[in-house]
Amino acid sequence: MHKRRRVMWISSIAPMVLALIATAVIQAQVKTKVSKEELAIQELVDLLAEYPDDARVHHRLGILLSWEDRREEALEHFEKAIDLDPYAEQYSNTYRMICIPWEEYLRCIAFFESMIEKHPDVPQLNLAMSLAYVDKMPWAKMGMVSQGKLSNQSMAQLTKVIEADSSNWSAWYARAMNHLHWPRAMKHAQMSIADFEMALKLQNDLGLSTPRRYFEYTYIGLGDALVKDYRHDEAREVWRQGVELFPRSAQLRKRLSFDDNVALEEWMKTARALEKPIETDLSIVWSP
Amino acid sequence: MTMLSAAPSSASAQEATERAFTDVTEQVGITHTHHKPVLDEKLGHIMPWMACIGAASAACDYDNDGDEDLYVTNSKLGHPGYLYRNNGDFTFTDVGEEAGVARVNEDHGVSMGCVWGDYDNDGYRDLYIIKWGCNRLFHNDGDGTFTDVTVTSGTGDCGNANGVIWIDYDRDSDLDIYIGNYFPYVDLWNLENVRMMHDHYEAAQNGGPNVLYRNNGDGTFTNVAFELNIADSGWTLDVGCGDIDTAGTIGIYTANDFGRDRIYVYKGEQGFVDVSEEAIGIDTRKGMNAEFGDYNNDGILDIIVANITTDEYLKEGNCLYEGLGDGTFVDVGVETGIWHGGWSWGIKFVDYDNDGDLDIYNANGFVSAGEESWWFDLAMFATDINGDPEDANTWPPMENKSCSGYEPNRLFRNDGFDGFTEIAAEAGVDCRLDGRGITVADFDNDGDLDMFLTNQNAKPVMYRNNVGGRHNWLQLDLTGTRSNRDAIGAFIRLYAGDLFQVRQISAGNGYCNQEMRRVHFGLADKTAVDSVHIRWPGGTMQVIQSPGVNKIVSVVEPAGG
Numbered sequence: 001m002h003k004r005r006r007v008m009w010i011s012s013i014a015p016m017v018l019a020l021i022a023t024a025v026i027q028a029q030v031k032t033k034v035s036k037e038e039l040a041i042q043e044l045v046d047l048l049a050e051y052p053d054d055a056r057v058h059h060r061l062g063i064l065l066s067w068e069d070r071r072e073e074a075l076e077h078f079e080k081a082i083d084l085d086p087y088a089e090q091y092s093n094t095y096r097m098i099c100i101p102w103e104e105y106l107r108c109i110a111f112f113e114s115m116i117e118k119h120p121d122v123p124q125l126n127l128a129m130s131l132a133y134v135d136k137m138p139w140a141k142m143g144m145v146s147q148g149k150l151s152n153q154s155m156a157q158l159t160k161v162i163e164a165d166s167s168n169w170s171a172w173y174a175r176a177m178n179h180l181h182w183p184r185a186m187k188h189a190q191m192s193i194a195d196f197e198m199a200l201k202l203q204n205d206l207g208l209s210t211p212r213r214y215f216e217y218t219y220i221g222l223g224d225a226l227v228k229d230y231r232h233d234e235a236r237e238v239w240r241q242g243v244e245l246f247p248r249s250a251q252l253r254k255r256l257s258f259d260d261n262v263a264l265e266e267w268m269k270t271a272r273a274l275e276k277p278i279e280t281d282l283s284i285v286w287s288p
Numbered sequence: 289m290t291m292l293s294a295a296p297s298s299a300s301a302q303e304a305t306e307r308a309f310t311d312v313t314e315q316v317g318i319t320h321t322h323h324k325p326v327l328d329e330k331l332g333h334i335m336p337w338m339a340c341i342g343a344a345s346a347a348c349d350y351d352n353d354g355d356e357d358l359y360v361t362n363s364k365l366g367h368p369g370y371l372y373r374n375n376g377d378f379t380f381t382d383v384g385e386e387a388g389v390a391r392v393n394e395d396h397g398v399s400m401g402c403v404w405g406d407y408d409n410d411g412y413r414d415l416y417i418i419k420w421g422c423n424r425l426f427h428n429d430g431d432g433t434f435t436d437v438t439v440t441s442g443t444g445d446c447g448n449a450n451g452v453i454w455i456d457y458d459r460d461s462d463l464d465i466y467i468g469n470y471f472p473y474v475d476l477w478n479l480e481n482v483r484m485m486h487d488h489y490e491a492a493q494n495g496g497p498n499v500l501y502r503n504n505g506d507g508t509f510t511n512v513a514f515e516l517n518i519a520d521s522g523w524t525l526d527v528g529c530g531d532i533d534t535a536g537t538i539g540i541y542t543a544n545d546f547g548r549d550r551i552y553v554y555k556g557e558q559g560f561v562d563v564s565e566e567a568i569g570i571d572t573r574k575g576m577n578a579e580f581g582d583y584n585n586d587g588i589l590d591i592i593v594a595n596i597t598t599d600e601y602l603k604e605g606n607c608l609y610e611g612l613g614d615g616t617f618v619d620v621g622v623e624t625g626i627w628h629g630g631w632s633w634g635i636k637f638v639d640y641d642n643d644g645d646l647d648i649y650n651a652n653g654f655v656s657a658g659e660e661s662w663w664f665d666l667a668m669f670a671t672d673i674n675g676d677p678e679d680a681n682t683w684p685p686m687e688n689k690s691c692s693g694y695e696p697n698r699l700f701r702n703d704g705f706d707g708f709t710e711i712a713a714e715a716g717v718d719c720r721l722d723g724r725g726i727t728v729a730d731f732d733n734d735g736d737l738d739m740f741l742t743n744q745n746a747k748p749v750m751y752r753n754n755v756g757g758r759h760n761w762l763q764l765d766l767t768g769t770r771s772n773r774d775a776i777g778a779f780i781r782l783y784a785g786d787l788f789q790v791r792q793i794s795a796g797n798g799y800c801n802q803e804m805r806r807v808h809f810g811l812a813d814k815t816a817v818d819s820v821h822i823r824w825p826g827g828t829m830q831v832i833q834s835p836g837v838n839k840i841v842s843v844v845e846p847a848g849g
Contacts, residue, residue, distance in 0.1 A: 143490030143572030144602055148671030156673060185600035186667055274603065 040064055055085035059094065066098050075104065079111055082128075086119045089170075092128035093282050096135055105136035123161045127171055130157035131280040134178065138277040147274075151178050170282055172199040173218060180225050181278050189228035196222035214284040216246045223255060227268055232261045308640060308715040309739070309751040316731075316750050317380045318372060323364035324745040325398050325420065328479045333685035336655045338476075339363075340722070341400065341450065341525075341633075342420075343742035346802035347729040348404035348413050349374075350428060356729040356804050358740060359389065359415060360748065361399035365477075368392070369399055369417070378732040378752070388434045389415055389426050396446070397421010397476070403796040404805075405454030405463045407503055409773040418449035418467055420476050443509050447473055447496040451526040451578075453796035456772045456825055457538065457554050462503040463772050463795075468524030468542055469496030482680035486523055489670055489677065490572035492546040495523035516559035522547045528578030528797035530589045531779060532567065533615040536823065538777065539563070543575030543593055543799075553615075568617050573604040579798040581637030582790045583624075583646045583702060587781065588613045589792060592648065594632035594799065598692060601663050606632055606650070624707040626650070626700045631692035634725040634799040638737050640715075641701070642759035642810030644787050648700040648708060651723030651741060651799075655686070656693030662686050694720045697741070721746045725800025730808065735761040735838055737808055742800060760811040760837045762820075766793065769845040770826045777825035780807055784814040811837055 044061040051057060058081035065074035078095040085091060092112075099108040112129035119125055133154035137147045155178050161171040172195050179192030199218045203211075219242025226235035235255075242252045258264035313319075324339040331338050342363025347356045355374040362369050368390035372380035384390030392399055397419040404413040412428035425443040426434035438444040443465065451468030458464070473496055474484045486492035497519035501509035513519035522544030532539035532551065540552045540560070549571045552560040564571075577594035584590070588611035595604035605627040609617035621627040629635065630652035637646040655662070665684035669675055676682050696718035700708035712718035721743035731738045736753040743749065762782070766775035778793045791807045811817065817837060822830045824845050835841045 141570050141572065144604065145489035145670045146572070148667070149673055149675075152671055152673045183600050185664065187664070 037064060037068055041068070053084055055081040055088065055091065058084065059088075059091050062098075063094065071102060071104075074098065075107070082111075082115060082125075083118070086115060086122040087124050089124050089127070089282060090286065092124060096128060096132055097281060097283075099132070100135050103139065105132070105139055108132045109136065123164045123168065123171075126157045126161045126164075127168070127174070127282075130154040130161070130171075130174060131282070133157070134174075134278050134280050138275075144274070148182070151181060154178055167202060169199055169202045170285060172196075172202065173221070174280070176221055176225065177278050180221060180228065180272065181274070183274065184228050189225055192225035193222065193229060196225055211245045212285075213287065216242060216249050216252070217284065219245075220249075220251050220255070223252075224268065224272055227264065228272075232264065308755055309717050309753055311716070311749055312378075312752040313748065313750045316378055316752075317375075317382075318360075318748060318750055320360070320362070320370055320382075321747050322360075322743060322745055323362055323367045325363045325476075326365070327476045330479050330482050331476075331680055334680060334683045336657065336686045336691075337683075340655060340744060341724060341800075342398065343724040343744045343746075343748070344399070344401040344800035345725055345727045345740055345742050345748070346402045346404050346415075346796070347727045347731075347740070347804045348415075348802070349805075350404065350413050350415070351432060352412065355733060356731050356806075358727065358729075359384075359402050359404070360742065361402055361417070362393060363398045363400065365393055365398055367398075369402070374731060383432070387432060388436070389417075392417055392419075392424055397448075400448075400450050401452050401796075401800055403452050403454055403802050405465075405776065405795050406772070406774045407454070407463045407465075408507060409462060409768075411773065413774065416443070416452060416454070416465060418452045420448040420471070422446040423449060423467065437507070441507060441509055442511075443501050445469075445499045445501075445511065447471075447499065448476065449496075449499075451524055451543070451796075451799070453527050453529055453540075453794065454774070454776055455529050455538075455540070455795070456777055457500070457529075457540070458502070459771075459777075459825055459827075460503075460505070461768070461770065461772050461826060462505050463774065463776060464503045465499075465501040465509065466518070466527055466529075466540060467499040467501070468520075468527040469498055470523050470525065470545070472496050483678055485678050485680050485683075486546040487678040489546050491548065492523055492544075493521050494678070495521050495544070497521045498524055498527070498542065516554075517562075518552050518560040520544070520550055520552075522550065525576045526578045526799040528580055528591070529777075529794060530580030530591070530792050530797070532563075532589070532611065532617075534588060534613045536779065537615065539567070539615075541578040541580075541591060541593075543578045545574050545576065548572065549575040549578075549593060563615065567615055568607075568609055568619070571607075573607075576633055577635045577799040579635055579637055580792065580794065581646050582611075583608065583637065583648075584610065585645060585787075585789055587788065587790050589790070591617065592626070592635050592637065594629060594635045594650070596631050596692070597628050598631070598663065601667050606635065625710070626698075626708050629698050630695040633723060634801055636726045636728050636739075636798050636801065636803065638726075638728045638739065639702075639808070639810035640699070640737055640739075640753060641755050642736055642761050642812065643702075644759075644789065644810050644812040644814070645702040645704065647702045648698075649717065649726050649728075649739060650698040650700065651719075651726050652692070652697055653695040653720065653722040654692040655690055656720070656722050657686075657690045658688040660687075660689045662689035662691040665689070666691065693722070696720050697723050717741075717751055719743070719749055721749075726798070727801040727803060729804035730763065730806070733840070735763070737804075757838075760814055762809045762811060762817055762835060762837055763840040764807040764809075764820065764822075764835075765805075765840055765842045766807065766822070767842070767844045768824060768826070769847055770828060771824045771845055774805060775825065775845070776805075779823040781821040782809050783818045783820075784811055784816065785818070787812065787814055806840065 058077045062077035133150045158175040176195030179188040182188040223235040223238040322343040345360040358372040360370040371384035401418040412430045415426040427437045447469035448471035450470045454463045500513040526543040550564045573595040591609040593607040608621040629650040631654040634651045699712040725742045727740040736755040739751045741749040768775045820832045
């Protein structure tokens with residue numbers, strides 16, 4: 001894998017996992033001058049021989065193998081990790097994030113389909129599945145109608161998650177983003193607003209003295225959805241509330257810099273263009 | 289993107305644009321209205337969709353009197369087609385009935401397109417009419433009448449065709465026919481069931497297989513499409529052909545609705561090879577038009593493909609595939625400014641202002657009806673994860689709703705390095721009827737290109753070009769001797785000082801039209817042409833030095849090669 005690409009998705013890996021990988025790499029390096037990644041992989045392979053059902057080790061090994069561009073092996077270990085611990089959102093997230101640059105959309109969707117069949121009562125899998133549909137949307141082989149269908153398939157999964165657990169912030173947020181992506185004429189704006197408002201309520205209900213970093217995205221999204229519903233003033237009010245919590249947010253400040261609705265609309269056309277992929281990296285939720 | 293031609297000065301471009309065209313339809317004697325088809329009533333709830341095509345025309349000097357005549361289709365059972373004979377003074381007389389080519393919609397379906405070609409090399413161009421139903425071939429008897437030779441020639445395919453070209457794909461000096469079929473082989477007036485629509489919006493392959501009639505040289509034809517691997521089963525709306533590289537490799541382009549467009553190259557015993565993915569990549573749009581021309585005067589043919597674009601629902605955009613010379617293309621539709629053509633149908637290259645580069649005229653508009661839009665219903669239906677588009681019964685009713693209706697046609701003026709500028713309104717060609725095909729020809733032999741626009745379920749429009757003598761021009765009338773007599777496939781290079789242009793003779797490129805076979809070059813202010821180099825379809829090379837300007841030059845293929 002290219003280094004740049006590695007940096008792009010490395011943020012999706014939980015800090016704890018990174019620390020474990022680093023330890024394995026350093027330990028391996030001390031022992032011999034053979035490639036540190038190779039040694040670290042060998043360490044984990046040895047560990048797996050002892051603990052074959054340890055999801056954490058499979059996950060870590062998957063990451064290392066992906067860095068070495070050993071695609072098939074990496075995917076198999078990610079899939080094993082998810083199968084062993086389907087509740088771990090991080091595992092599904094890492095898997096999806098690596099499937100995107102490798103264009104393994106079909107495999108990813110098929111895998112989550114099989115997992116849902118095997119573990120029908122695990123909403124984390126429905127969530128991952130819904131995002132896998134969205135990940136596929138920008139694929140070059142997809143036309144706009146197919147993209148719309150994928151978005152609908154994604155929302156159907158997210159609705160299942162919300163029905164099972166109405167306090168799942170990720171599901172509300174992801175569904176809101178899905179709705180937001182649709183062209184204005186398709187009349188999804190109000191549904192997007194409703195979902196963002198629910199996500200906002202959930203994060204406020206946490207009563208945290210210091211807001212989590214990802215709260216910022218809800219303010220951005222809710223304001224954008226309000227613009228799509230021609231409620232520009234309300235959008236600005238939401239963004240202002242966001243800036244109070246996140247004074248250095250470039251995205252919120254950019255939006256507030258438009259006094260003129262026409263200019264704001266024009267800018268929004270690019271910022272929320274149909275061609276732009278929907279961000280699905282959920283590591284924002286567990287990253288500090 | 290490379291734009292090698294010099295941009296005209298803004299003053300001259302402006303001059304050429306103002307009142308460039310005048311609607312002269314009635315004064316030239318063209319008075320008919322196109323009638324749309326009315327199909328099986330099981331399709332009644334979406335009849336406006338189903339009946340949205342069929343208005344086509346083809347130019348040809350069928351009586352060899354030196355001016356361009358017109359055949360125009362009609363698409364309702366019992367309604368005639370029209371053969372407009374040019375009276376020589378830019379007026380027309382409909383002689384379809386006496387010529388024997390009017391009653392083509394009496395049975396076995398209705399007309400969807402037409403194309404002229406001299407299949408027996410007797411010097412008189414014959415007429416092939418494609419239909420939803422059984423196609424017809426009319427032999428031109430040379431005395432103003434035609435004989436229906438469909439049965440004896442074996443060309444009466446009963447598919448549901450929308451696109452057709454004459455092409456000498458095997459270079460054996462006689463013309464073959466390639467037909468793009470749309471619906472599967474069903475009788476649209478007597479449907480057993482309505483499970484006959486496309487099964488996907490972007491990858492449908494359940495359309496009618498295309499047909500390639502190989503000319504056997506004895507007045508008969510054989511369908512070799514399956515044998516030669518070109519029975520494309522996409523929902524073909526248009527077919528076109530032209531050189532796809534600098535080596536003279538002829539490619540056949542199929543513009544497919546609801547799925548991938550394809551480019552096929554003939555490889556002799558191997559038959560046709562699909563080179564689409566290398567040539568243009570994977571296309572998922574609603575291809576409707578395949579027109580070849582060299583928009584940037586680099587000597588390599590480019591391809592323009594019509595797609596659907598709306599401001600709010602679907603942004604597919606027209607593609608302008610710029611040829612790179614090695615058989616591959618890059619889409620420069622956005623960069624050049626021709627991307628948004630609305631719900632596009634026929635698109636033609638036309639140097640309307642004779643300034644030496646190809647401009648683009650774009651007909652558009654799907655269904656113009658009531659104030660309410662059907663787009664929302666369609667978009668909801670199309671993106672429904674449980675939707676089953678193949679079953680027409682599941683489609684939302686159209687009622688009296690419009691869908692991309694009342695769109696103004698576009699005229700994109702080629703401004704050289706600056707790309708294209710849309711000037712339809714200033715030029716007087718921003719017709720808002722539901723446009724389909726554009727036939728480009730110099731109907732009054734005055735050295736500029738007029739345009740005949742067919743509109744669905746409406747009157748056509750004849751646009752007389754007023755540019756006249758503002759710029760110089762040259763037209764070449766080629767006659768093959770060793771090659772097919774119509775010289776279809778001939779590739780012509782013109783050198784006039786720093787002006788370099790190429791043209792290739794085709795027969796039916798672009799949706800629902802056939803342009804004048806005579807080759808037209810706008811020369812801007814060049815007062816002399818240095819030379820013209822012709823590569824005949826059979827391979828003969830011919831060079832004509834100093835052919836002159838502002839005239840029609842007849843060229844006969846040298847016998848000795």
